[in-house]
Amino acid sequence: MKYNQVTIKDIARELGISPSTVSRALKDHPDISPETKKAVNELAEKLNYQPNIVALSLRQSKTNTIGVIIPEIVHFFFSTVISGIEDVAYSAGYNVIITQSNESLQREKTDIKALFNSRVDGMLISLSRETSSFEHIDSILAKGVPMVFFDRVYDTPNASTIIVDDLSGAKEATQHLIDQGCTRIAHLEGPPNLGITKQRLEGYLEALKENNLPVIPELIVSCPLGTIEEGKLAAEKLLAMAQPPDGIFSTNDPAAMGAMQVIKDSGLKIPKDIAVVGFSNWFFSSLMDPPLTSVDQPGFEMGQEAAKLLIRQIEVKSKENIDPTPETKVLKTRLVVRNSSLKKGKK
Structure with a gap:
C-alpha cells in the first residue's frame, strides 16, 4: 500500500483556503480566527499531518539506522532477539537504536514517536502486553515508515511479521x-x-x-x-x-x-x-x-530474520521508491525435555 506525506497544500485544498492561512493557523497566528484554527488543526490531526517541516525534509535522506521497541530488555528471550538483530544490522552497515516499552502502552507510544523523530529508516516492534489499540502504530505506518513486528505482532495487512509457531x-x-x-x-x-x-x-x-x-x-x-x-x-x-x-x-x-x-x-x-x-x-x-x-523459541534467529526483512524493505523503498509487499515468516519451536516432566519409566 502506497502512502504519501500530507502537506500544507493538501489541508488548504481540503478546506478551500490558502496554504499560507493553513501555515499561520498551525502556528496559532493571532490574525487567524479561532474557527479556522480549529478546522485546520482537526483536519491536520485526522490526516496525520507532521508539522515539523525540517524533520520531514530530513526524512527524505537515508540514515542507515533502525529502531527497535521491545517489552523488556531483561527478558532472556528478547535479549537473544536483540543479539540477532544487531548481528544482521551491523553487518549490513546499519546502526540500531533500542527502546524498551516496559510493558506499557504509553511508553510504547512515546518510543515509537521518538524513533520517528530520530529519523530511523525503519522499525522492529514487539508489542507491550497492554497494547490493545493501534492508532499510534497506524499513524507511523501511514507516513510510509517500513515496519516489521516480531513475536508479539499487530495483525495488519500493512506490515510484515516474524513469529514462532x-x-x-x-x-x-x-x-x-x-x-x-x-x-x-x-x-x-x-x-x-x-x-x-x-x-x-x-x-x-x-x-x-x-x-x-x-x-x-x-x-x-x-x-x-x-x-x-x-x-x-x-x-x-x-x-x-x-x-x-x-x-x-x-x-x-x-x-x-x-x-x-x-x-x-x-x-x-x-x-x-x-x-x-x-x-x-x-x-x-x-x-x-x-x-x-x-x-x-529461536530468539536469535527471530532477530536475524526480522532485521533481514526490515533492511530488505528499507532498501527497496529507498532504491525503487515503492512500498514493498508485507511478508509473514513463521519459525519452528523445539521442546527441550528435562526432569520437571519426565515421570518414572517414561521416555
Whole structure:
C-alpha cells in the first residue's frame, strides 16, 4: 500500500483556503480566527499531518539506522532477539537504536514517536502486553515508515511479521505431558490481548481434544503478567482443588517456576505428583531443581530474520521508491525435555 506525506497544500485544498492561512493557523497566528484554527488543526490531526517541516525534509535522506521497541530488555528471550538483530544490522552497515516499552502502552507510544523523530529508516516492534489499540502504530505506518513486528505482532495487512509457531509448540508441550501419563493438565494462561497467548491456549486445547481428554475450565488459570508471583498464586489455587492437576503447561517459564516452588513447598514431588512444562526456555530454566522442561523459541534467529526483512524493505523503498509487499515468516519451536516432566519409566 502506497502512502504519501500530507502537506500544507493538501489541508488548504481540503478546506478551500490558502496554504499560507493553513501555515499561520498551525502556528496559532493571532490574525487567524479561532474557527479556522480549529478546522485546520482537526483536519491536520485526522490526516496525520507532521508539522515539523525540517524533520520531514530530513526524512527524505537515508540514515542507515533502525529502531527497535521491545517489552523488556531483561527478558532472556528478547535479549537473544536483540543479539540477532544487531548481528544482521551491523553487518549490513546499519546502526540500531533500542527502546524498551516496559510493558506499557504509553511508553510504547512515546518510543515509537521518538524513533520517528530520530529519523530511523525503519522499525522492529514487539508489542507491550497492554497494547490493545493501534492508532499510534497506524499513524507511523501511514507516513510510509517500513515496519516489521516480531513475536508479539499487530495483525495488519500493512506490515510484515516474524513469529514462532506458538500453537504447535504449545500442542507439543501438552502432548508430551499426556505421553507421560498426565490426564488432568492445567494451563497457566498469559496476557489475554496478545496473539501468542491465544495461540498457546489453542495448542493446549487441541492436544486435549485429540487425546479425548476433557477441557476443564477450572484448570485454566489466568496469569496476565506471567510473573513468578502469579505462578505461585495460580499453583496455590490449583492445589486447593478437590482434584488437583497432575500436569501443568505454563504460557512462560517464570510462571512455571513460581508454580514449581509452591508444589515443592506443599510436599509434593515434581514430576512424580505434578509434571511441569514452561515456554520460552529461559537460561534459568535449566538451573531449576528439577530442571524445567520448556518450549524453546529461536530468539536469535527471530532477530536475524526480522532485521533481514526490515533492511530488505528499507532498501527497496529507498532504491525503487515503492512500498514493498508485507511478508509473514513463521519459525519452528523445539521442546527441550528435562526432569520437571519426565515421570518414572517414561521416555
